[in-house]
Every structure is written in C-alpha cells, then in structure tokens.
Amino acid sequence: MIAIGSDHGGFELKNILIDYLKENGYDYKDFGCYDTKSIDYPDIAKLVCSEVSSGNADLGILVCGTGIGMNMCANKHKGIRAAQCSDTFSAKMTRQHNNANVLTLGGRVIGPELAKEIVREFLTNEFLGGRHETRVNKMMSLEEV
Ligand code: RB5
Numbered sequence: 401m402i403a404i405g406s407d408h409g410g411f412e413l414k415n416i417l418i419d420y421l422k423e424n425g426y427d428y429k430d431f432g433c434y435d436t437k438s439i440d441y442p443d444i445a446k447l448v449c450s451e452v453s454s455g456n457a458d459l460g461i462l463v464c465g466t467g468i469g470m471n472m473c474a475n476k477h478k479g480i481r482a483a484q485c486s487d488t489f490s491a492k493m494t495r496q497h498n499n500a501n502v503l504t505l506g507g508r509v510i511g512p513e514l515a516k517e518i519v520r521e522f523l524t525n526e527f528l529g530g531r532h533e534t535r536v537n538k539m540m541s542l543e544e545v
Contacts, residue, residue, distance in 0.1 A: 402523070403457035405431035405448040406507065407441040410463025410470075413507035413515055417461060420516045426523070429457065445473035452501050453479035460502040461519065467506035474502045478543055481536070483522075486510050491521035499527040499536050 402421060406414035411433055421428045431447040433439050441464045451457040460482075462470035467484045474482035482502035483494035486509055494500040503522045505515055527533075 401457045402426050402428040402459055402461060403431060403448045403451040404428055404461040404463075405433075405444040406463035407433060407444055407465070407470075408436050408438050409441075409465030410467075410505065410507035411436050413505065413510075413512060414461075414463045416512045417463070417505075417515060417519055420519060424520075441469045442473045445470050446477070449474050449477035449480045449482075449502065453477055458501075459523065461505070461522075462502060463505045463507045465506060465508040467504040467509065471504040474504060479540075481539070485518050485522070486514075488514075488517050488521045491518045492525045495522055495525035496528045497532045497535075498539075499532070 404414060404418060418430060432444055445462055448460040448462055452460040462474060464470045471482050471484040474480050480502055481498055481500045482504050483500035484504045485491040
C-alpha cells in the first residue's frame with residue numbers, strides 16, 4: 401500500500417499522482433490535504449510517515465511546494481528514509497542504493513509528466529542490498545547520535 405499526502409502547495413500534483421496510482425493498479429491511502437486551504441505540511445508528513453514506519457504502508461509519497469519541507473519533516477521520523485527527487489535517475493537510485501521509503505516532490509518545481517515518471521521509478525525499483533545494506537544500516541544507526 402502506498403501512503404500519499406500533500407499540503408496546499410502540493411495538492412494539485414498529489415491529485416494527478418493519485419490518478420496515476422489508480423490507473424496503474426496501486427493500492428493507496430490519501431492522507432490529505434483535501435482542498436487548497438492553507439495547512440501545515442508537518443501535520444501531513446507525520447500522518448504518512450507514521451503509516452510507513454508502522455508497516456501499514458510499504459512506501460510513502462509526500463508533496464509540498466518544493467518538497468523540501470516535507471523531506472525535512474519526514475527524515476525526523478524514526479525508520480524513515482525520505483528522498484527528495486526532481487529527476488528519474490535519483491528516484492531509481494534512491495530505491496536501489498538507499499532503500500528510501502518515502503519520496504518527496506515539489507508541486508511547484510516539477511511538471512506532472514516528470515512527476516509521474518519519478519513516481520514510476522520509485523515504485524518499480526527494489527533495494528539491491530549487499531554493500532548498500534551495510535551502508536543503510538550505518539545510516540540508520542545515526543538515528544541514535
Ligand atoms: C507552502 O507555502 C510551502 O511553504 C510548502 O508547500 C513547502 O514548499 C515547504 O517546504
């Protein structure tokens with residue numbers, strides 16, 4: 401299951417991505433926002449990240465104006481490895497090498513077609529493990545620093 405959420409700055413792109421998820425047969429849950437009224441992105445990041453870190457969702461997608469605020473919030477949650485992507489190569493590599501479990505996007509930065517391609521790379525690539533697992537384990541141990 402994919403947990404998805406946005407603030408008002410990412411609302412329009414989130415709706416486009418929800419259509420993409422539907423069209424491609426993904427199970428998803430929308431954690432808001434549900435209109436363009438101004439809201440605080442940390443509140444939505446918390447809902448989506450809790451769903452991912454608890455295991456209820458396999459992966460998360462968060463959209464705000466730049467993606468940066470959502471990314472900062474997401475990476476403060478234990479067990480979350482959020483990647484801010486504005487290109488498809490990064491989206492692929494962050495799944496393969498970093499085992500990223502949340503994708504953050506900027507609704508005011510990238511267009512809808514690129515965003516869909518980025519989501520496709522993020523959802524269809526798998527973690528490669530091996531030497532990358534050692535590094536991701538070291539990364540996660542930094543939560544205790
Ligand atoms: C909202 O205006 C904007 O600050 C937010 O969407 C996001 O870009 C923050 O990082």
